[in-house]
Structure formats: C-alpha cells, structure tokens
Amino acid sequence: MRSVSSVCLVLLSCSLFASCQTGSDALLDSLTEIDSQGRFLVSPRWSPGGERLLLSGRGGVGLYVVQLDTGKIDELDPAFRGAARWDAAGDITHSFAGLDDGSQLLYSDDGIRVSFSDYRGRLIVSRRDMSRVLAEDAWGATVAPDGGMVAYCTGHLPVAELHVVRIDGTLEYSGPGAQPEWLPDDRRLVFTRPQAADDGGTDNGIVGADLFMLDLATHETRRLTATPKITEMQPAISPSGKLAFTDWRSGRLFVAKLALPGGGS
Amino acid sequence: MSRAARLCVALCALIWLTPLAARAVPECGGEQDTCSCGRSNYCLCDGTCGNCVWHAWHMACCSWGRALEWCTDAGTWDEYATSNGYPTGDDPHDASVFVCNPSGTCSDWGHVGWVVSAYPDGSFDSTEQYWGGPCGTYDKHRVAGFATGGFIYNPDQPDVDDAAFVAETIPDGTHFAPGENFVKRWTMRNSGNSSWTRDGNYLWTRDGEESFGAAEQTLLPAGATVAPGQTHDWDVPMTAPSAPGTYRGYFRMDNYGVGRFGDRVWVEIIVDDLPPEDAGVDAGVDAGADSQADAGVDAGVDAGATDSAWDGGDPARTDENGAETGCRCSTHRPTPAGFLLMLIAGLLAVGSSRRRKRSRTRPANYTVVE
Numbered sequence: 175m176r177s178v179s180s181v182c183l184v185l186l187s188c189s190l191f192a193s194c195q196t197g198s199d200a201l202l203d204s205l206t207e208i209d210s211q212g213r214f215l216v217s218p219r220w221s222p223g224g225e226r227l228l229l230s231g232r233g234g235v236g237l238y239v240v241q242l243d244t245g246k247i248d249e250l251d252p253a254f255r256g257a258a259r260w261d262a263a264g265d266i267t268h269s270f271a272g273l274d275d276g277s278q279l280l281y282s283d284d285g286i287r288v289s290f291s292d293y294r295g296r297l298i299v300s301r302r303d304m305s306r307v308l309a310e311d312a313w314g315a316t317v318a319p320d321g322g323m324v325a326y327c328t329g330h331l332p333v334a335e336l337h338v339v340r341i342d343g344t345l346e347y348s349g350p351g352a353q354p355e356w357l358p359d360d361r362r363l364v365f366t367r368p369q370a371a372d373d374g375g376t377d378n379g380i381v382g383a384d385l386f387m388l389d390l391a392t393h394e395t396r397r398l399t400a401t402p403k404i405t406e407m408q409p410a411i412s413p414s415g416k417l418a419f420t421d422w423r424s425g426r427l428f429v430a431k432l433a434l435p436g437g438g439s
Numbered sequence: 440m441s442r443a444a445r446l447c448v449a450l451c452a453l454i455w456l457t458p459l460a461a462r463a464v465p466e467c468g469g470e471q472d473t474c475s476c477g478r479s480n481y482c483l484c485d486g487t488c489g490n491c492v493w494h495a496w497h498m499a500c501c502s503w504g505r506a507l508e509w510c511t512d513a514g515t516w517d518e519y520a521t522s523n524g525y526p527t528g529d530d531p532h533d534a535s536v537f538v539c540n541p542s543g544t545c546s547d548w549g550h551v552g553w554v555v556s557a558y559p560d561g562s563f564d565s566t567e568q569y570w571g572g573p574c575g576t577y578d579k580h581r582v583a584g585f586a587t588g589g590f591i592y593n594p595d596q597p598d599v600d601d602a603a604f605v606a607e608t609i610p611d612g613t614h615f616a617p618g619e620n621f622v623k624r625w626t627m628r629n630s631g632n633s634s635w636t637r638d639g640n641y642l643w644t645r646d647g648e649e650s651f652g653a654a655e656q657t658l659l660p661a662g663a664t665v666a667p668g669q670t671h672d673w674d675v676p677m678t679a680p681s682a683p684g685t686y687r688g689y690f691r692m693d694n695y696g697v698g699r700f701g702d703r704v705w706v707e708i709i710v711d712d713l714p715p716e717d718a719g720v721d722a723g724v725d726a727g728a729d730s731q732a733d734a735g736v737d738a739g740v741d742a743g744a745t746d747s748a749w750d751g752g753d754p755a756r757t758d759e760n761g762a763e764t765g766c767r768c769s770t771h772r773p774t775p776a777g778f779l780l781m782l783i784a785g786l787l788a789v790g791s792s793r794r795r796k797r798s799r800t801r802p803a804n805y806t807v808v809e
Contacts, residue, residue: 209610211606211610212606212607212608212610213605213606214559214603214604214605214606216559216560216561217560217583230560230561230583231605232559232603232604232605232628233530233559233560233561233583233603233628233630234560234561234562234583234584235561235628255529255561255583255584256583256584257582257583257584274543275543276542276543276544277543291544292544292545292581292582292585293539293544293545293546293550294569294573295579310573311573311577311579313579313580313581313582314580327580328578329578329580330555330556330564330578330579330580331556331558331562331564331580332556332564334580352580379533379556379558380558407560408560422558422559422560425559425604
C-alpha cells in the first residue's frame with residue numbers, strides 16, 4: 175500500500191478557504207491542515223511556547239497533544255473528561271485558579287482582578303476592596319493580555335452575541351459572534367460567527383461557521399474565512415499570534431499565520 | 440397549647456397533607472405551567488422570580504410529556520433519576536436535563552437546567568432559571584464538564600439511536616493501486632441511549648456513492664453489546680476501484696428496519712494510474728471489484744455470495760471477519776457444490792485476466808468472501 179505520509183502538515187491553498195481574504199488584504203497566511211490521524215479533534219489550546227497544541231476528542235472526551243514540528247500526536251488519555259489547560263511552565267494541569275466563592279480567576283495583575291462565576295455567568299472585576307459586576311448571564315469570557323478589556327458572549331451558541339467591555343465597564347463592541355480569542359496586541363480579537371440551523375425558529379444546532387477578526391481601534395470586523403463546507407470553531411491564538419481552529423463538522427485541525435496589516439503578528 | 444398555636448399546627452398539617460396537585464405552582468420565571476403531563480408543576484418557585492428545578496421539571500413535562508416523580512434540591516436529581524429508573528449518562532443530548540452537583544460552581548444546592556442543543560466539544564446550550572435571581576428564564580451556553588452530575592434522558596424514548604465518529608484508519612487521500620485490497624476501520628461511539636447488539640439489528644452499512652466492493656452490511660460479533668458511551672471498531676474489507684481517480688464512499692450505523700442514524704462517515708482514496716505487478720492477486724476480492732465485462736469472473740464470486748439488492752430486499756451481510764452471516768439473505772443462494780464450481784471457475788478466469796484493462800462498472804451489490 176502506498177499511503178500518504180501520516181506525518182503532519184498538509185499545505186492547503188487559499189482556494190480551500192475561498193475567501194480567506196477580504197478586500198486586498200489576505201489575513202490568513204500559510205494555512206495548513208494538521209493530519210489528525212483519523213481522530214475527531216476539538217478545543218485547541220496553545221502551549222506557552224506555541225510549539226504544541228492540547229486538544230480534546232469528540233464530545234470533549236479524550237486528551238491529546240499535537241507536536242506541530244513533527245505532526246506527532248500523543249494520546250494522553252482517550253477517556254478523559256473535564257477541563258485541562260497548559261500552565262506557565264508548559265505542563266498540562268487539570269486545576270484552574272479558583273477563588274473562595276468558586277469563581278474562576280481570569281486575570282490578576284497590578285491590583286486588578288477579573289473573575290468569572292460560571293453558575294450565573296457573572297463577570298466580576300475587583301480593584302482593591304471594590305468589586306463590580308461587568309456582566310451577568312455571560313459565557314466564554316476572556317481578558318485581553320494587558321487586562322484592559324474583557325470579551326464575553328451571551329445567548330445560545332448559534333445566535334450568540336459577542337460583547338467587549340473596558341475594565342471600567344464601558345461597552346466597546348456588541349455584535350453577533352462567539353468564542354473570542356485575543357491577539358497579543360490587546361486590540362484585536364478573532365471570533366467565530368456560527369450559522370443557526372433553519373429548523374423553524376428554534377436555534378437547535380449550527381450548520382456552519384466562519385472566522386472573523388475585530389479591530390477595536392477601528393471597530394471594523396473583517397472576515398477571515400468563507401467556507402460553506404467547513405465549520406470553523408474555537409479559534410485559539412498562540413502567544414506569537416498563530417491561529418488554530420477546528421472544523422466541528424469533521425474534527426479536522428487547522429493552523430495559520432495571521433498576516434496583519436498594522437503589525438502585531 | 441393556646442388557641443393560636445393549635446390553629447397554627449392545624450394549618451401546617453393541612454398544608455402538609457394537601458395533595459401535591461393542589462399545591463400547584465402555575466407560574467415561575469415568566470413561564471406558565473400550561474403543558475400537559477398528568478399533573479401540575481408542584482416545584483417551589485422563589486415568588487415568581489424563578490427556580491431551576493421548576494423550569495427543569497416544566498421542560499420535562501412539556502417535552503417528554505412526563506411528570507417527574509421528584510422535585511427535590513437540584514443536587515439530588517441525578518440520584519432520584521437513577522432510583523426512578525430514568526436513563527442517565529455523561530453525554531449531553533438534545534432535550535435532556537443536566538445536573539450540576541453542589542459545589543462552589545453550582546451553589547450548595549446544586550443546579551439543573553434543560554439542554555436545548557449539544558455540540559461536538561461537549562458543550563451545550565440550555566435554558567435555566569435561578570433561585571434568588573436574576574429573575575426569568577435564561578438562554579445559556581455551558582462548557583463541557585459543567586454538568587458534574589451528568590444528564591437525565593427521556594425514559595419514554597429509551598432507544599434513542601445515535602453514533603459519533605471517534606477515529607478512523609486510511610486517512611482521506613490515501614493512495615492505492617487499482618484493485619488493491621485494504622481494510623478501513625472506523626471507531627464509532629454509541630452516543631445514544633440504546634445498546635447496539637446483533638440481535639437488535641444494529642449494524643454498519645454502506646450509505647452511498649462508491650462501494651469499494653465492501654459488504655452492504657457489516658454485523659456486530661455474535662453476543663457483543665456496545666452500551667451507551669462505549670466505542671466499537673468497524674473493520675470493513677474493501678477493494679480499490681480498477682480505474683485511476685479519486686473515490687469516496689459513505690458508511691453509517693443502521694438500526695435495521697428502523698432507520699440509519701449517527702454520523703455519516705466516508706472513505707476517500709486515490710487510485711493511481713499504474714497498477715502494480717501484483718494487482719489482482721487476491722482473486723476472491725479482486726473479482727468482486729471487477730467489472731461487469733468480466734462476467735465469468737464475477738459470476739463465481741457473486742453467486743457464491745448473495746445476490747441481494749438494497750433497494751429491493753435484504754442486503755447481503757458479513758460479520759466483521761468478512762464471513763457471510765446470511766441471517767436475512769435468502770435470495771439466489773447456490774448449493775455448496777455449485778458454489779465451489781463457480782469459485783474455481785472464477786479463480787481460473789481471474790488468473791487469465793490479471794493484466795486485462797478494467798472498466799469502473801461493477802455489480803451493484805455483492806458480498807466480500809474471504
């Protein structure tokens with residue numbers, strides 16, 4: 175049998191992602207599909223050094239690590255359920271920074287602390303002895319690397335609304351979108367915009383999705399992908415600005431460089 | 440005891456002894472108890488503000504047509520569901536109840552809600568209410584792992600068939616020589632509520648486009664059971680088509696006689712231009728993949744199997760070793776002696792036609808015989 179190499183990177187042309195550019199600026203560069211070796215992969219999480227990706231299997235079950243330079247996939251635990259992430263040292267941990275009230279610590283620096291309580295979806299910013307609720311009924315909250323802004327979502331996934339607020343509570347942006355991920359420049363973020371299944375009005379699942387980028391300096395939203403056959407979800411940005419995402423239809427994993435006008439990549 | 444105290448005791452006893460139906464809570468969190476499931480919603484509500492158990496009970500009533508036998512603290516719902524015989528599990532399903540056990544995340548009483556849609560990463564959309572506000576019913580999206588107490592499924596639909604793709608061999612774009620044999624494996628997880636058994640007519644079936652000479656159906660091993668949450672490896676012997684090109688064929692789970700279900704998966708291969716010297720060496724399978732033009736060759740193998748038609752009758756079946764089971768294959772079965780004669784004739788014919796150019800046309804249905 176002469177099979178394709180099971181090793182790693184299958185270079186895709188931009189023709190696969192037919193409109194991976196808008197206007198004259200190509201925003202996705204060197205788009206590659208990582209050979210998942212037959213696995214259905216979701217939820218990419220970059221290692222601190224940007225050379226590995228932590229992923230889950232179908233239904234969030236299983237834990238895998240992809241070594242990007244070789245394409246090797248390590249199956250850590252095919253039966254794993256729950257939360258896992260990289261710690262600062264590049265090890266995988268199953269524990270999250272939690273506070274006494276059960277909320278999750280999202281950001282802490284210079285006396286400012288941002289926490290998220292999953293139960294009621296309560297996003298809280300604390301400064302010294304003062305606390306205020308930034309948002310309620312939120313999910314998918316993520317803080318900009320410099321701690322200046324928080325992005326979060328509300329509503330069901332297919333019709334989710336993306337919101338960005340400054341740490342003082344000022345609303346910066348609100349529009350359709352989900353699963354935001356900040357770029358290292360603190361002013362841009364990548365998010366997905368799912369397409370709801372048309373089943374007579376109830377948002378029962380999604381039939382597709384594409385990736386977009388929001389520039390909070392200009393409040394301009396730009397499309398990164400336009401692929402009816404690929405459901406791009408869960409964008410993840412590495413510390414150096416590389417983008418990873420998965421196709422929820424097939425479980426395929428993609429990695430790209432972001433070619434950003436104005437720098438930041 | 441004073442008269443006032445006696446009156447209080449009597450009132451309390453009256454409330455306690457009042458039938459639950461008479462203690463209906465007709466409104467909570469902006470929702471009205473208008474669904475019909477045999478009794479009124481008797482769950483407590485925080486005034487009219489909301490309560491997670493009132494909403495979950497309400498949705499089970501509306502969606503399942505079922506009055507849950509309990510409305511206790513949320514954190515005990517998983518135990519009550521089990522003790523009352525309700526199916527439970529760790530995978531979110533559309534139209535199920537999620538349970539979050541008491542914790543820092545979900546309060547000291549736990550939390551329940553209604554699953555609207557489940558997603559491939561284990562997350563799910565839900566509708567929920569809260570005791571103590573915020574008041575009303577909320578559309579939420581919950582991450583995988585939030586439901587620490589698992590999920591409660593509709594007991595009146597215990598046989599919810601579903602299958603989720605987990606892994607495969609022979610990745611898309613794998614190259615083969617014309618007529619080359621290979622075995623494709625799909626690992627599928629039982630993501631439904633029903634158990635897959637051979638006696639229950641759960642099988643793996645071709646589901647369109649290129650057939651690759653694969654059996655129409657592949658059965659589970661006798662006696663095997665794939666319980667909800669478990670995975671099963673489906674190994675399907677196949678043969679690359681005889682003409683160069685890119686080919687794709689689809690496969691799916693089938694509850695035979697009920698319907699196909701779960702993820703529809705595929706095999707996609709590239710058949711190269713030049714056949715290798717040893718192409719067609721596996722006469723039995725290769726002949727099966729051969730063309731209509733090689734009638735003499737196919738006759739032996741096809742007749743040795745069953746000449747069945749998916750559209751017109753029961754399809755041919757093999758078990759996972761490729762052996763024909765024939766439990767529903769009753770058409771055109773030759774005698775053993777006839778089969779042997781035809782097989783010998785087929786082998787001879789294949790030997791003489793190994794280098795013959797083949798067309799892509801082939802019999803629509805046949806069974807691989809090892």
